[in-house]
Amino acid sequence: VAWLMLVTIAYNWNCWFIPLRYVFPYQTPSNTIYWFAIDVMCDICYLCDLIIFQPRVRFIKGGDIIVSIGSGIFMGSSCLDVLSVFPFDILYFFFGFNPALRANRMLKHNTFFEFNDRLEAIMEKAYIYRVIRTTGYLLFILHINACLYYWASDYEGIGSTRWVYDGEGNMYLRCYYWAVRSLITIGGLPEPQTLFEIIFQLLNYFMGVFVFSSLIGQMRDVIGAATAGQNYFRSCVDNTVSYMNTYSIPKLVQNRVRTWYEYTWDSQGMLDESELLEQMPTKMQLAVAIDVNFAIVNKGCDxxxxxxxxxRLKSIVYLPGDFVCKKGEIGREMYIIKQGEVQVLGGPDGTKVLVTLRAGAVFGEISLLAAGGGNRRTANVVAHGFANLFILDKKTLNEILVHYPDSEKLLMKKAKYVL
Structure with a gap:
């Protein structure tokens, strides 16, 4: 990404300054050497990318991963990348230092878009960069429009009519100001006088309506995608509250439901983690689950x-004071604590804290391993604070143990010892 950023900076230099230098009289014989020096550095970046970096890339062809190391500069490069480094600069000897001869440098757009894709992939909040990038597109289009306006003014004659640039003030800022008012169709500009000016202004308005509406639509999509999850969460909460109000659910219960929604969303960023994983192939689901939860459930088994x-584990959030299981219930699930704590209660009145279990602790598995699965719970288990637990039911556990007889014997031995 760092190298792509360097090439992208060189690409943006060419895209912004080649039109500027060609149209505005900022490149003069006294400062040409400085423009030329920066151009050379940009060209070196282009050549290094084409000769050193791109031939080493991996790409997919016919479903196979092709490694193009040592296979020539054209193997991993597009024709536009090759054309972008073609040395039209040698024509400087015949036509002088004309920036238009470097226009082919603006063809290297593949690297620019590749950099955007790579950067978004590693950013935690990529939508922020997308908004910044879309704003940059708008500023660049206004920049090109400012260059076109100065070219049109120079063609008609600086200060020759009320419509053209009058030659006063900072030429670029004045032209950019005109471009903003014209392209965004703010209005309030002098009326064009000649046929050329009328046609130029009409094309500008048409292009402004199209470009501005397109960018606004793109910005809307970016922001909509960024807030889609939050909107889904709000919709679920609103629908649930509406349902509870319809059936006159007590306010105490409604408050607990809202608390569950808010805590689940704040802690996970989603209401159901399984919905995200279900979109992935099984191997990828396993890879993610191993990285996230393996240390929690690794208890010495196979x-x-x-x-x-x-x-197979299902994550469920319990609120403070919620009963995970009650004494006397038929045990149908086992639990693994993912986050938080639970307290095992006992004693004559069932309120004495016998033990506090923390993240990684397993309980309830004995009920599943008892004969017929009919072992009853021997104590109350209550969430001490917010607790996120993994749940595994008896049917699922039996389906897994069928393939691991040694682990089943070990667990059954443990169950008989405890019971």
Missing amino acids: TQMIYDMLL
């Missing part, structure tokens, strides 16, 4: 068995 469990 590693492959743990992998199978990771794909």
Whole structure:
């Protein structure tokens, strides 16, 4: 990404300053050497990218990964990239230092878009960069429009009519100001006088309506995609509240439901993690689950068995004071604490804290391993604060243990010892 950023800076230099230098009289014989020096540095970046970096890239062809190391500069490069470094600059000897001879440098747009894709892939909030990039597109279009306006003014004659640039003030800022008012169709500009000016202004208005509406639509899509999850969350909350109000659910229960929604969203960024993973192939689901949860559920069992469990676990959030399970219930699930704590209560009145279990602790598995699965819970388990637990039901556990008889024997031995 760092190298792509360097090439992108060189590309943007060419895109912004080649039209500026060609139209505005900023390149003079006294400062040409400085423009030329920066041009040479940009060309070196282009050549290094074409000769050194691009031949080493990997790309997909016919479903196969092709490594193009040492296979020539054309293998990993597009024709436009090659054309962008073609040395039309040698024509300087015949036509002078004309920036228009470097116009082919603006063809290297593939690297610019590749840099955008790579940068968005590693950013936590890519939508912020998308908004900045779309704003940059708008500023660049206004920049080109300012250059065209100065060219039109120079063609008609600076200060020759009320419509053209009058030659006063900072020429670029005055032309850019005109471009903003014209392209965004603000209005309030002098009326064009000649046929050339009328045609130029009409084309400018037409292009302004099209470009501005397109960029506004793109900005709307970027912001809409960035807030889609939040909008879905709000929609779920509103629908749930409406349902509870319809059936006159007590306010205490409504407040607990709202608290569950808010905590789940704040802690996970989504209401159901499984919805995200379901879109991925099984292998990718497993890879993500291993990185996120393997350390929590790794309890010395067969590693492959743990992998199978990771794909079957369901995450549930309990609010402070919620009963995870109650004494006397038929045990149908086992639990693994992902985050938070739970307290096991006992004693004559069932309020004495026997033990506090924290992240990584497993409980309830004995009920699943008892004969017939009919073992009843022997104590109350209550969430102490917010607790995020993994749940695995008996049917799923039995489906997994069928393939791991050694682990099943070990767990059954443990169950008999405890019981």
